[in-house]
Amino acid sequence: MAEKTPQELIQIDLTPPPRKWMNPAVDFEARRGTWSYPTAVKNLVYMGMPNPREWSPTDADWKLPENWRQIIHDGFKDLLKKYRSLEIFMDICVRCGACADKCHFFIGSGDPKNMPVLRAELLRSIYRQDFTTAGRIFGSLAGGRELTEEVLKEWYYYFFQCTECRRCSVYCPYGIDTAEVTMMARELMNLVGLNINWILEPVANCQRTGNHLGIQPHTYKDNVEFICDELEDVTGIKLDPPINRKGAEILFVIPSADYFADPGTYTFAGYLMLFKHIGLDYTLSSYASDGGNFGLFNSVENMKKLNWKIYHEAKRLGVKWILGGECGHMWRVMHQYMDTMNGPADFLEMPKSPITGTVFDNAKSTKMTHICEFTSDLIRHNKLKLDKSRNDQFRVTFHDSCNPSRAMGLLEEPRYVLKSVCNNFFEMPENTIREHTFCCAGGAGLGNDENMEMRMRGGLPRGNAVKWVRDHNGVNRLTCICAIDRATLPPLVEYWSPGVDVSGIHELVGNALIMDGENERTTDLRGVPAQPKKEEQDDA
Amino acid sequence: MGALISLVAVVGLALLAAVGATAGDGLRFVLGVIIPGIAFAVFLGGIVFRVLHWARSPVPFRIPTTTGQEKSLPWIRNNELENPSGLLGVIGRMALEVLAFRSLFRNTRVEVMPEKEKVNYIADKALWAAALAFHWAMFIIILRHFRFFVEPVPAWVEKLQSVDGFFQVGLPVYYITTFLMVVGLAYLLARRFFDGKIRYISLPTDYFALYLLLGIALTGILMRHVEKVDVVQVKAAIAGWASFQPAPPVGVGLWYFVHVALVSMLLVYFPFSKLLHAPGVFLSPTRNLANSNRIRRHINPWNPDIQGHSYAEWEDEFRDKLKASGYALEKE
Numbered sequence: 012m013a014e015k016t017p018q019e020l021i022q023i024d025l026t027p028p029p030r031k032w033m034n035p036a037v038d039f040e041a042r043r044g045t046w047s048y049p050t051a052v053k054n055l056v057y058m059g060m061p062n063p064r065e066w067s068p069t070d071a072d073w074k075l076p077e078n079w080r081q082i083i084h085d086g087f088k089d090l091l092k093k094y095r096s097l098e099i100f101m102d103i104c105v106r107c108g109a110c111a112d113k114c115h116f117f118i119g120s121g122d123p124k125n126m127p128v129l130r131a132e133l134l135r136s137i138y139r140q141d142f143t144t145a146g147r148i149f150g151s152l153a154g155g156r157e158l159t160e161e162v163l164k165e166w167y168y169y170f171f172q173c174t175e176c177r178r179c180s181v182y183c184p185y186g187i188d189t190a191e192v193t194m195m196a197r198e199l200m201n202l203v204g205l206n207i208n209w210i211l212e213p214v215a216n217c218q219r220t221g222n223h224l225g226i227q228p229h230t231y232k233d234n235v236e237f238i239c240d241e242l243e244d245v246t247g248i249k250l251d252p253p254i255n256r257k258g259a260e261i262l263f264v265i266p267s268a269d270y271f272a273d274p275g276t277y278t279f280a281g282y283l284m285l286f287k288h289i290g291l292d293y294t295l296s297s298y299a300s301d302g303g304n305f306g307l308f309n310s311v312e313n314m315k316k317l318n319w320k321i322y323h324e325a326k327r328l329g330v331k332w333i334l335g336g337e338c339g340h341m342w343r344v345m346h347q348y349m350d351t352m353n354g355p356a357d358f359l360e361m362p363k364s365p366i367t368g369t370v371f372d373n374a375k376s377t378k379m380t381h382i383c384e385f386t387s388d389l390i391r392h393n394k395l396k397l398d399k400s401r402n403d404q405f406r407v408t409f410h411d412s413c414n415p416s417r418a419m420g421l422l423e424e425p426r427y428v429l430k431s432v433c434n435n436f437f438e439m440p441e442n443t444i445r446e447h448t449f450c451c452a453g454g455a456g457l458g459n460d461e462n463m464e465m466r467m468r469g470g471l472p473r474g475n476a477v478k479w480v481r482d483h484n485g486v487n488r489l490t491c492i493c494a495i496d497r498a499t500l501p502p503l504v505e506y507w508s509p510g511v512d513v514s515g516i517h518e519l520v521g522n523a524l525i526m527d528g529e530n531e532r533t534t535d536l537r538g539v540p541a542q543p544k545k546e547e548q549d550d551a
Numbered sequence: 552m553g554a555l556i557s558l559v560a561v562v563g564l565a566l567l568a569a570v571g572a573t574a575g576d577g578l579r580f581v582l583g584v585i586i587p588g589i590a591f592a593v594f595l596g597g598i599v600f601r602v603l604h605w606a607r608s609p610v611p612f613r614i615p616t617t618t619g620q621e622k623s624l625p626w627i628r629n630n631e632l633e634n635p636s637g638l639l640g641v642i643g644r645m646a647l648e649v650l651a652f653r654s655l656f657r658n659t660r661v662e663v664m665p666e667k668e669k670v671n672y673i674a675d676k677a678l679w680a681a682a683l684a685f686h687w688a689m690f691i692i693i694l695r696h697f698r699f700f701v702e703p704v705p706a707w708v709e710k711l712q713s714v715d716g717f718f719q720v721g722l723p724v725y726y727i728t729t730f731l732m733v734v735g736l737a738y739l740l741a742r743r744f745f746d747g748k749i750r751y752i753s754l755p756t757d758y759f760a761l762y763l764l765l766g767i768a769l770t771g772i773l774m775r776h777v778e779k780v781d782v783v784q785v786k787a788a789i790a791g792w793a794s795f796q797p798a799p800p801v802g803v804g805l806w807y808f809v810h811v812a813l814v815s816m817l818l819v820y821f822p823f824s825k826l827l828h829a830p831g832v833f834l835s836p837t838r839n840l841a842n843s844n845r846i847r848r849h850i851n852p853w854n855p856d857i858q859g860h861s862y863a864e865w866e867d868e869f870r871d872k873l874k875a876s877g878y879a880l881e882k883e
Binding site for chain 1: 553556601604605608609610611612613614615616617618619620621622623624626627628629630633634636648652654655657658659660661663665668669670672678682742746747748749750751752753754755756757823824825827828831832834835836837838842844845846847848849850851853854855857858859860861862865866868869872873875876877878879881
């Protein structure tokens with residue numbers, strides 16, 4: 012936890028200092044708690060990436076390759092040739108400042124370089140100097156500056172202080188997307204060996220074992236069995252979910268945190284109960300054991316590599332289509348990148364719910380459907396027996412995760428599911444939900460412990476909105492459809508809005524689901540005694 | 552500092568033009584004919600070059616920023632304008648963005664209140680209003696200028712003038728757009744001075760563009776309302792180079808030359824600066840692409856030829872463990 016108290020941390024002045032921003036100097040020693048540790052040698056070596064070495068941002072010498080300036084210059088040139096987005100975003104910003112106070116990190120820190128416009132200017136200033144006529148002639152007058160080691164250090168600091176949440180892009184009159192700019196900057200930094208371990212270790216793990224947490228297949232099986240055992244205590248029904256089963260109709264892909272730690276495991280239990288209840292012909296995979304993809308936060312090559320196994324496994328198992336669990340950035344990859352990178356998925360069929368017959372023609376090409384689309388369709392067709400009152404002890408709100416909202420538009424489906432499984436649902440203030448949603452401040456690889464102060468700072472807008480519904484509506488349960496959220500929101504709400512628990516929405520589905528042959532539920536999926544029914548309360 | 556340098560540059564340019572205009576026919580020819588001609592060529596050529604350059608760059612991924620409900624199940628209403636599923640929606644979204652500045656309309660101002668432990672978001676439409684006023688006014692003013700370029704003056708220009716001069720104030724009549732452009736620009740400039748955040752992010756070039764536009768507007772106003780320039784002479788001068796029979800302008804007054812010099816500067820500056828946002832917004836991939844990602848495969852022309860860690864490699868690495876925990880294997 013951050014050493015500062017919430018009352019100390021919220022003393023934020025959003026007025027920038029009078030001095031100019033162009034001469035950087037980040038004091039990493041003084042700013043501990045707001046940056047992430049660099050990548051361990053073994054992970055860079057495993058991924059075959061440049062410049063593996065022991066170093067720390069607090070060192071004076073970052074052990075860059077001798078010709079690092081040339082490497083970055085050439086790399087920049089290459090990216091400009093590959094991405095129209097980068098060219099456009101470098102050329103057309105007018106610095107109107109509409110984005111300035113839309114970033115959760117700026118709101119929570121007041122650090123002016125966390126204004127999206129300025130974060131992009133860190134890169135743009137180099138672009139102007141090196142690649143534009145005006146910059147070459149007029150230099151700093153045209154907003155150009157020399158790429159120095161200090162500038163590079165500043166890149167490391169601020170481009171690992173962006174969670175690629177895309178909120179700024181919603182407000183930009185030209186749609187300039189800082190996520191894209193950050194991704195490009197991280198690509199450039201990769202070239203000289205500047206990246207963070209909390210991204211590259213999961214990447215290396217995922218490459219080797221199939222999932223970010225490095226869970227090997229035997230442990231995978233143990234974990235699933237353990238969750239099922241716990242679940243049996245609650246429902247009296249023994250589940251035996253198929254793993255790596257050939258010929259199943261559906262491959263179910265989830266983020267690995269769902270079978271690793273609370274509260275994700277309860278969401279996982281919810282999925283399994285649902286599938287058992289409707290008799291779904293599906294399989295899990297201990298090889299394609301993570302839909303999440305930290306390559307997205309690192310490089311397009313690594314993203315493609317890690318995502319490659321999804322279609323590969325679908326083909327091997329001979330499934331008809333793919334269903335994906337609750338995960339934010341995984342869905343950014345599945346929705347906006349997978350088909351392009353690793354498609355075409357012409358060996359699969361258009362997703363069709365075997366229960367309702369609904370054809371998910373919005374996934375005609377990619378052949379992958381979101382669990383919220385799937386479940387809301389089931390509920391709409393009355394295929395689930397649900398007892399909403401089993402969630403009566405919860406006063407629920409919903410956190411739109413960045414990627415499903417701003418890179419898909421999955422807004423109504425999760426709400427429909429939630430309102431169908433619980434009686435007490437309350438929205439957070441409108442500027443903090445749907446496309447305006449605020450990040451958990453731990454996405455894009457920044458959800459590590461050494462970065463805790465920055466996470467809490469960036470978590471202020473979200474935490475404050477949760478506090479608002481806690482105080483006004485008695486909300487005690489914050490739901491989300493993202494595994495990173497389920498890991499990063501608990502400390503965030505504990506800090507800014509104590510007394511609220513975090514869960515996925517399929518945990519609440521699991522609570523409400525009346526399964527054939529189940530015992531009378533005396534607890535929720537967490538083993539917490541359920542609130543007595545209204546009548547019983549009255550009797551007592 | 553940047554604000555000052557830019558001011559000096561624009562005022563200096565205006566002075567230079569003024570001095571030049573009084574220094575004989577030769578310079579008047581340069582200022583009134585040659586420079587605008589070159590500037591216009593640079594403007595056109597520069598923009599065409601830049602837009603073609605952008606258009607040739609690949610769009611490897613389809614990355615719209617979605618700001619509304621996706622198209623998924625038939626009973627969930629999708630928001631085609633905020634999250635287009637096809638071309639029509641994209642056209643609608645772009646039209647809203649370009650004509651009505653949709654995204655700016657969302658603008659809010661954040662307020663952190665430490666004593667109340669509260670963060671507030673307040674709707675803030677001033678930037679949107681000022682930007683819209685300035686851009687639309689400028690657009691209409693440019694259209695109105697067609698009366699100098701075309702003979703006879705087209706009926707739509709006459710119509711535009713009469714609507715714009717609806718209030719019939721002053722002689723010559725003051726146009727509404729004159730007022731909107733100056734006020735809009737003044738607001739955009741004022742926030743660069745008085746809003747600490749905007750001042751911090753502003754570059755010299757940001758002031759330069761605003762001064763230039765303000766200078767153009769003010770010299771136009773001076774010409775029309777103070778100097779009451781002889782419109783027939785102005786028209787003759789412009790008709791000269793518009794019909795490729797240029798002659799040094801006569802009887803058009805000093806402000807004409809300053810006005811034309813500033814416009815020329817703006818034209819030259821345009822393709823090398825942030826003013827490229829005008830054509831650029833049409834090519835922005837977060838706005839001009841449909842969110843049809845899972846419906847139609849998007850092709851990346853440089854899709855790297857790489858594979859992941861295959862199942863076979865994975866099975867080889869974990870074979871013993873897989874066996875021990877009873878997995879079915881591809882190879883025993």
